[in-house]
Amino acid sequence: MLSPSPERLPRALPPDSTEPGHSPWSDAWHRLRRNRLAVAGGLVVAGMILLCLVGPLFAQSYQDQQLDLGATPPGAAHWLGTDTLGRDLFSRILYGGRISIAVGLIATFVALVIGVSYGAIAGFVGGKLDTVMMRIVDILYALPFTIFVILLMVFFGQNIFLLFFAIGAVEWLTMARIVRGQVLSVKRMEFIEAAHALGLSRARIIFRHVIPNVLGPVIVYTTLTIPAVMLLEAFLSFLGLGVQAPMSSWGVLIKYGADDMEEFWWLLVFPGVVFSLTLFSLNFLGDGLRDALDVRSSKD
Amino acid sequence: MLRFIGRRLLEAIPVMFIIITGTFFMQRFVPGGPFTSEKAVAPEVQRNLDAYYHLSDPLWKQYRDYLWDLTPKTFHPLALRDGLDLKAAFGIDFRPSFKYNRSVNEIIAYKLPASLELGGWSLFVALGVGLPLGILAAVRHNSWLDYFCSSVAMTGICVPTFVLGPLLVLAFAIHLHWFNASGWNSPIDRVLPCLTLGSVYAAYIARLTRGGFLEVLNQDYIRTARAKGATETRVIFRHALRGGLLPVVSFLGPAVAGILTGSFVIETIFQIPGLGREFVTSAFNRDYTLVLGTVILYAGMIVSLNLVVDVVQVWLNPKLRFE
Numbered sequence: 001m002l003s004p005s006p007e008r009l010p011r012a013l014p015p016d017s018t019e020p021g022h023s024p025w026s027d028a029w030h031r032l033r034r035n036r037l038a039v040a041g042g043l044v045v046a047g048m049i050l051l052c053l054v055g056p057l058f059a060q061s062y063q064d065q066q067l068d069l070g071a072t073p074p075g076a077a078h079w080l081g082t083d084t085l086g087r088d089l090f091s092r093i094l095y096g097g098r099i100s101i102a103v104g105l106i107a108t109f110v111a112l113v114i115g116v117s118y119g120a121i122a123g124f125v126g127g128k129l130d131t132v133m134m135r136i137v138d139i140l141y142a143l144p145f146t147i148f149v150i151l152l153m154v155f156f157g158q159n160i161f162l163l164f165f166a167i168g169a170v171e172w173l174t175m176a177r178i179v180r181g182q183v184l185s186v187k188r189m190e191f192i193e194a195a196h197a198l199g200l201s202r203a204r205i206i207f208r209h210v211i212p213n214v215l216g217p218v219i220v221y222t223t224l225t226i227p228a229v230m231l232l233e234a235f236l237s238f239l240g241l242g243v244q245a246p247m248s249s250w251g252v253l254i255k256y257g258a259d260d261m262e263e264f265w266w267l268l269v270f271p272g273v274v275f276s277l278t279l280f281s282l283n284f285l286g287d288g289l290r291d292a293l294d295v296r297s298s299k300d
Numbered sequence: 301m302l303r304f305i306g307r308r309l310l311e312a313i314p315v316m317f318i319i320i321t322g323t324f325f326m327q328r329f330v331p332g333g334p335f336t337s338e339k340a341v342a343p344e345v346q347r348n349l350d351a352y353y354h355l356s357d358p359l360w361k362q363y364r365d366y367l368w369d370l371t372p373k374t375f376h377p378l379a380l381r382d383g384l385d386l387k388a389a390f391g392i393d394f395r396p397s398f399k400y401n402r403s404v405n406e407i408i409a410y411k412l413p414a415s416l417e418l419g420g421w422s423l424f425v426a427l428g429v430g431l432p433l434g435i436l437a438a439v440r441h442n443s444w445l446d447y448f449c450s451s452v453a454m455t456g457i458c459v460p461t462f463v464l465g466p467l468l469v470l471a472f473a474i475h476l477h478w479f480n481a482s483g484w485n486s487p488i489d490r491v492l493p494c495l496t497l498g499s500v501y502a503a504y505i506a507r508l509t510r511g512g513f514l515e516v517l518n519q520d521y522i523r524t525a526r527a528k529g530a531t532e533t534r535v536i537f538r539h540a541l542r543g544g545l546l547p548v549v550s551f552l553g554p555a556v557a558g559i560l561t562g563s564f565v566i567e568t569i570f571q572i573p574g575l576g577r578e579f580v581t582s583a584f585n586r587d588y589t590l591v592l593g594t595v596i597l598y599a600g601m602i603v604s605l606n607l608v609v610d611v612v613q614v615w616l617n618p619k620l621r622f623e
Contacts, residue, residue: 142315144602146561147579147595151323154583155330231460238462238565239580251462258466258569262474262481272463279458 028216031292038288041281048278052097074266081266083256089267092253093274099249100275103163104230110168111229112222115175120214122176123183124206134180137173145170149232153241160243167232171225178221182214216293223286227279234275250275301614308610312603319599320370320592324363327588334398334586353398353588369393370596384409394593399585404593408575412597414484415574418493418566419559425498426505426555431548433502434509438544439536441514449506456503461562465496465569482571493570497562501555508551513544542616549613553606560598 032038074081080089122133149166156162186192187210195205234251236242238258243249250271257268335341335349350356354365373391386392387405394404430453437449469492473481483489516522517540525539564576575594582590 139311139315139318142312142603142606143319144557144561144595144599146557147598148322150564150580151326151583151591151595154580155326155332227458234460235462235565239568254463254466258462261466261470265470268463268466268470272459272467276459276463279460280454283454283458 028292032288035288035291037284038292041284041288044277044281045285048097048274048281049101052094052101055094056091056098073264080270081264083267084260084264089253089270092248093250093271096248096250096253096271097274097278099160099243099247100230100233100251100278103160103167103233103243103249104226106164107167107171107229107233108222108225110164111171111175111225112218114168115172116179116218118172119176119179119181120183123180123187126184130180134177137176141173146232146235149236150239150241153236160247163233163236163242167229170232171229175218175221175225178217179214182217183210186210186213220286220290220293223282223289227282227286230275230279230282250278301611304614305607305611308607312607315603316596316599320367320596321363323592323595324366325359327586327591328359332586334588336586353396366395366592369395384412394596395589397582397587397590399582399587399590404589407578407590408593408597411573411575411578414572415560415563415567415576417490418497418563418572418574419556421490421494422497422501422559422563423556425494426501426559428502429498430502430505431509433506434548435513435536435544437506437510438513438517439532441517446510450510453503453506453510456499457507459499461496461500462565462569464499465492465566468492468496469569482569484570484572484574489570493566493572496569497559497566500562501559504551504555505548508547509544512547513540516540516543519543546613546617549609549616553602553609556605556609557602560602 072082080093082088083092118133118137122130149170152162152166192205192209195209200208230250233242233249234254237249237251238255240255242251245252253271254268254275257264257271261268335346341349347356354362357365370392374389376389379385379388382388385405386394386408387403392405394408396403397407400407433449433453437446437453440446469481472492473479479492480489513536522535522539525535530539560576563574564580566572567574567577568580575597578590579594579598582594
């Protein structure tokens with residue numbers, strides 16, 4: 001036993017080969033996949049989107065009224081029952097989901113565009129402009145925005161484009177703060193200095209080095225903004241200020257379900273469950289992304 | 301500390317100013333008015349109405365006069381004991397309503413108490429349920445109790461009030477007959493609405509408390525306290541509580557704002573005669589003065605509670621005092 005068997009020895013690497021590199025993104029993807037709740041959340045969200053997009057092609061029309069049928073409990077013909085006008089609840093939920101998800105995505109996109117550009121400008125330029133811009137955000141933060149959204153929706157009629165804009169205009173503030181804080185901290189890091197020293201162009205530094213490092217918190221916060229936006233839309237719809245008939249959203253369905261729940265429980269329970277389940281999944285996905293991308297709770 | 305409070309008070313003034321100005325002019329520039337209806341009004345009646353409500357003055361003059369009426373002129377807080385009369389107490393006049401034959405001050409005095417009670421009890425539920433759940437989850441970190449508390453909290457966040465409220469009514473009022481489905485008469489009528497409105501914030505508070513405590517419990521000074529032989533109860537309540545509550549305190553500002561606006565929906569579900577429902581109706585009615593009055597009142601409450609929260613936060617966290 002003077003010399004260990006050759007298998008025990010660490011095998012010398014051929015000089016030209018190296019370990020395959022792990023980018024931070026592939027690490028994050030790996031961590032995310034191990035988080036079962038986040039994966040389940042992601043699958044439910046993907047399934048829900050797919051169902052709402054494709055489902056209506058096969059389901060009964062959400063507008064077809066069968067007045068003589070009236071409200072029927074869940075059964076073989078109508079899986080989730082029908083509403084008081086004899087419309088199939090399952091198809092109504094699928095169609096409502098299209099609107100709810102669309103509002104969630106588009107209004108979040110509006111918030112994303114405003115918040116990221118505002119925060120990035122404040123962070124990059126810095127100095128007096130930054131101070132002024134962030135003071136404005138502070139003041140806006142103190143405004144009771146939900147009240148203003150309600151007033152806007154009442155005064156200007158329930159226009160769906162106004163809805164996107166109004167909700168987006170409320171949700172961009174936090175995004176702006178997060179992006180600005182992130183840009184400020186990344187700007188001062190050594191690797192940016194190194195990039196400057198290497199003589200890289202300003203555009204290349206911004207797009208290749210700053211933006212990828214700001215992206216993590218933005219992705220996480222975006223995922224968490226979508227359920228918040230959908231909730232606000234449903235809140236407005238419940239007050240009769242959101243999406244108008246014949247269009248419907250999950251919030252509208254819940255409102256009508258709540259009106260008729262004494263006799264027809266399914267009209268409230270199914271839309272409520274589908275809506276809550278979606279919010280659930282989005283939140284789990286967002287939390288999972290936060291852990292995977294290792295974003296510390298960004299409080300400025 | 302006094303300078304800090306003074307500065308925050310000064311900052312609240314532009315916020316209130318923006319709110320009042322924004323609401324005033326937004327209402328005036330949208331189509332429709334309080335007297336828009338199918339029934340035509342005789343021109344002389346319309347003239348008298350316009351004169352009564354000062355609608356014939358130029359807009360800037362109406363705005364200036366309105367601001368003047370709003371400015372507090374007296375200070376007799378003791379007058380509030382005989383009812384919520386803001387005019388007697390502070391000289392704040394919200395003017396007569398356009399739709400009801402009463403002044404906005406009277407409507408507020410009549411409707412606000414129910415809303416305040418709803419909000420107050422909901423906040424109580426939020427803290428009373430959220431704090432213990434969060435502390436339990438943190439102290440028994442990664443045990444089944446932790447998972448249980450965390451999933452209860454997640455459920456509370458994801459089931460919106462307007463789903464939870466009707467479901468509770470369905471279960472406890474319609475099927476079990478424990479409570480009335482709606483109304484605001486006996487104390488038992490407070491249970492379901494306050495539980496519904498408080499639940500979401502209880503859930504957030506539980507999550508924040510758990511996070512805050514987990515961070516604090518890992519600190520060196522907690523280990524020192526344990527090493528010196530402090531009992532677990534003493535460690536939690538005497539040493540960890542103050543630091544662990546910080547995230548909760550900073551959340552209280554948004555929570556209060558959310559409870560106030562959330563009450564619009566709760567008051568609709570449970571048919572509570574509060575100011576939140578009145579606000580939504582008044583916006584539909586284009587009741588200029590009532591909209592302004594309620595917006596100013598709600599905004600004032602939110603702004604001043606935010607101020608209180610900021611002060612408490614600085615008091616709790618010595619690190620903030622130097623910034």
